[in-house]
Amino acid sequence: MTKTTRFSGVNYLKIHRQRVKGKTFDFLRLPLYFLIALLCILSSPVLANVPGVLNSSSQLVINSVTNTSPLQQGKVLFDAGNFAQAVNVLQQAAQKYKQQGDKLRLAATLSNLSLAYQQLGAWTEAQQAITDSLNLLKQQGKNQNLQVFAQSLDIQGRLQLAMGKVEAALATWEQTEEVYKQAKNQSGIMRSQINQAQAWRTQGFYRRAVETLIKVNQTLQSQPDSIAKTVGLRSLGDALQVAGELEMSRQALEQSLVIAQRLQSNADIGASLFSLGNNTRNIRTQEQKQQAIAYYIQTEKVSPSPLTRATAKLNRLSLLIEDKQLAQAETLLPSIESQLEQLPPSRAAIYARINFAQSLTKFPSRNSDSAILLAKAIKQSRSLGDKRAEAYALKSLGGLYEETKQWSEAQKLTQQGLILAQTSNARDIIYTLEWQLGRLLWAQKDINGAIAAYDAAVETLQYLRSDLVAVNQDVQFNFRDSVEPVYRQSVELLLQSQGTQPDIKILEKARQRIEALQLAELDNFFREACLQGQKVPLDQVVQDNPTAAILYPIILPNELQVIVKIPKQPLRHYNTKIRQVEVEKILTELRKSLVNPTASKAVENQSQQVYNWLLQPIESELQASGVNTLVFVLDGALRNLPMAALYDGKQYLVEKYAIALSVGLQLLDPKPLVQKQLKALTAGLTQPPANYPNYAPLPAIKSEFNGITEAGISTTSLLDGQFTSKKLETEINTVSFNVVHLATHGQFSSLAENTYILAADGPIKVKNFDSFLRSQDKTRVELLVLSACQTAAGDNRAALGLAGASVRAGARSTLASLWQIDDESTALFVSAFYQELKGGKITKAEALHRAQLQLLKHPNYKAPSFWSAYVLIGNWL
The missing domain is CATH 1.25.40.10 (Tetratricopeptide repeat domain)
Structure with missing residues (x-):
């Protein structure tokens, strides 16, 4: 039996990692440098100044640094992160200036008071203070001191943004800019x-x-x-x-x-x-x-700031730990301890202690010190009256109790932290506490309580949707540790809570939650909330087009769940007991085999395994229902694989069904393609730009474009030197095309900055797709084709880039390749696809299906590596 030492407050403890239902947790999941960025506004807060002397940059400042006026004392306390004491001092200053009738200094003090209240999460008091400040300035005549007026407006904008009033904040800051212009x-x-x-x-x-x-x-x-x-x-x-x-x-x-x-x-x-x-x-x-x-x-060598030096060393420590250079990292511990002890009380110092406590858990001989550090952090945050910092410290100490399976103590601390975070409106901390509470209740078999806590965490994350992607670059890499598990564990909990009879409401909730995760992944990919506009639920599309079934595979830590929607039937689900690491290992091996034309036998063996997980339990019902199209809402590593290549032991899936992918459970404006009105803009590079020597020529692009024209589709072509980003944008601005076909090298990656297509003048990044394809609010592009792109090698989340390109383009449908295929077979495939699309009243998914079958039957291109790479994302109609 594992021995654990119980502790309370500052008592020592021996920490052990804990596994709950196959999940391993660390007591802290957000590195400090990430959390601080979550808590701070983009540029440093600037306290309103009062008339004094001009400095060298012609800004009005407080009379001097040595001035001991209440306003200056409040500023010093604020800059030190002692916000509660700053509030007290500024309140006294406001009272003094009010009695003296000094309206200008009173206005500046009130705006600073609002800023201090904002740091404490006291939103009502912050609003009242800044309103009073601006009213005083308006009574005086705002032109009497433009500097104070502008700085008060600046602080009002910060409050508006913090309270979610983004449009109001933008308008305020636009006004602030104009006032600063007047003040030069x-x-x-x-x-x-x-x-x-x-x-x-x-x-x-x-x-x-x-x-x-x-x-x-x-x-x-x-x-x-x-x-x-x-x-x-x-x-x-x-x-x-x-x-x-x-x-x-x-x-x-x-x-x-x-x-x-x-x-x-x-x-x-x-x-x-x-x-x-x-x-x-x-x-x-x-x-x-x-x-x-x-x-x-x-x-560390040059900065005169003790806090900056300590934070730099903590970041250096976290990098060494990340690279498992523990011996070198351990040499930093004594100096960090010494530096932290010398820091004056402040929120930043509290967070530094919590950060250090997180790092110490990586050194078994130092684990017991974490509880002492966290107890000090709690005590210090209480002395400062900083509820936000206290909530985070309580959450962290509760996490330590969670590690040692001291459930009741952990739950008590977590609930205390949650109440504090809620009173401070600190949603970025709230969701982590709700998540922690959900895990604790789950571990104690309180399933209903755990579901409620996870529901609350997901709801908070939904509210934070735009904030989480806009706050800090490090979210790109912490998303998998601090956001994604909330959704996955919630789905696992929901599905495990079912009895012997399927609960349709729970299944619906589970698939909606996995969609919320996928939307959050895309938001994280672009670092902005990207999916907007009118959408139609897939179930409604299936109801109106009852020959399509929808499958939602969900990869969980110890099982693979599949939820299925067959037309005119209720949702149902089934699962395979298999660990996530094993699933991902098999999917990685299959992906490697698929790109090798000589590995067809390996593909059959490996893809049959995936077929058995996803389709074998439902195959007979699919056939009996008359379904001819399968729509997959894929999860995780499954997105890197073409479902067309799944093998049932006799046939590939593409031989039985048309196949499409959906980014989520809804489609943007789903309408069938009008074949008689196809107008295509084709753009391609037979020779890559000179500064991209690693890309091979694509000479068959000319025949590819000829095949599109021969299919009877009206085309405008940009080839080689004509295909520049500016020319592409100009053409789309000039003429409404419902098909945009780009035949050029490109790469899909899990990072938006590494997802692009090549034009003659260099890469067009996925972030810019919307400006090219949705210019001047023209008719939405029906179909975007990316015929020579590929997912980044070795990036097991690269399909995010493909999904992102589809979303960013705003096209109803995107046809793309998961890997680069033989140049000549691409030309044959493209020609066949457009001929099918133009020739009959069929869906885009069926046109893809028939074109793939033509390649499969071709003696030179029957290997899956040739025909299976193409995937259709979005509207399959």
Whole structure:
């Protein structure tokens, strides 16, 4: 029996990893540098200043740093992260200025008070304070001090964004920019523009946000060297990093560093080095991780800020642990302990302790220190009156109790943290506490309570949908650890809660939840909420077109579940008891076999296994129901495989059914294709650009395009040098095409920045597809064909890029290849597909089906590697 030591408060404990129903948990799932970014607004809060003396950058500032006025004391406390004490001091200052009749200082103090209240999650008080501040300024005449008015507006915008009023925040920051222009405050203008970019992103307007940031960059370039410029460039770099533009971010941060070095400002040198470290670590290659560590070491050497130095060392520690360099990591522990002890009380110091507690669990000899650190964090957060920090610390300590199976203590701490987080409106912490509570109740066999807790966690995540993808670059890599498991475990719990008779409501809830996960994956992929618009449920489409069945495979830790919708029948499900790692291993092996034309026998053996999981239990009912089309809503690693290649022991699936894929449970505007009105824009490269030598020529593209024309489809063609991104956009703007056929190299990846197609002038990234294919609100493209693309080798989530391309294009349907196929067989396939599409009143799925069968029957192309690579995503009608 495993021995555990019980503990309470600051008592020592010995931590053991715990497995609950096949799931392994760590007591903390969000690395600190990610969580801090979740809690902070894009650019640093700027407290409103009052008239004083002008500094070198012509900004009004508080009289002097040594000034001991209540307002200055509040600012010092705020900057130190002591928000509760800052509130007390600022309240006293407000009372003093009110008695003195000093309306300007009272207005500035109230706006600062609002900002401090925001940090504590006291939204009502924050709203009242900023309203009073702005009313005072308006009574005085806002032109009396434009600086204070602009800064109060800035703070109002922050409050509006934090409360989910994005459009109001955007309007406020646009007004703030105009006021700063009147005040001739260039750094204020740029800060307002960066804030507007965040609001655009939160609304899902990625390109508008990036355009705004590029505008900021252009303004910064014309400025002379100054502290304001280095800070502005660093804010720009951090904002671009959040937006996923890592290369543009790096350039801005490097320029910020150079200017800071010229100005010999160690504080700004350290801050820029730290941001560069965070930027570099997100590229995730071994070389870049080492470069990130080098940046952190330089930060520790040069920064005068104890907190910056400690955070840099903590990030360096987390990278070493991530790379399993535990011996080297352990040498950092004593110095980190010493640094943390010297930090003054603040929220950032509390989070640093929690971060360190997380890291210490990786060293068995130091695990007992985690409880002491977390107990100190709780005590310190209470002394500061910081409910948000206390909630996070309680969640973490509850996680430690969870590890040692001390369920009641863990549940008590978790519920305490949840109440605090709810009173602070800290949804990014709330969902982790709801998730933790769900696991604890599940472990104690309280299934109904666990389902309720998981439901609450998913609902909170849905509310956070845009925030989670807009806040921080590291979410791209923490999604699988901190968001995806909530959905999967919830589905597993729902399906396990069923009795012997299937519960239709639970099955419906389970498939809706797996769809919510898939939408969250796409949001995470693009870092914005991407699926908008009118959608029709697939069940309704099947009801109107009763020859299609829908299958929803769901990969869970210890089983593979399949939910099936057959026309005119209720939902049903079945499962195979098999571990997720085994499923993924078999799928990976099958994928490798499929791309090899000589491996047909291996394909048959491996794909039959997958067929038995997904279809064998329902095959007889499918045949009896008259179904001729199978629509798959695929999950996880299954998305990297073509379902057409599944083998029943005698036939491939494509020999029996037309097959399509759906990104979710709904279709955007599902309508059949009108064959007589097909008008196609074809664009292709027979020769890749000179600076892309790794891509082979595609000489058969000309015959591919000829085949489209010979099928009787009206075409406009852009070939080789004519196929530039600008020319493509111009053509789509000029003429309404319902088919866009792109025959060029491209790659689908699990990272949006690595998903693109090649034009003569370079790559067109998936993030830009919408601007090309949905220009000027023209008619939605019916069909997008990507005939020579491939999923990135070695990326087991690369099909996210394919799904993302389909969604981003806004096309009703997308036909693409999972891997690059023989050039000549592609031309034959494309010609056959368009002939079928044009020739008869059939669905796009059936046209694909018939074209694949033609290749399968061809003596040179009967291997699955040739015909199975093509998949149809979206509307199959």
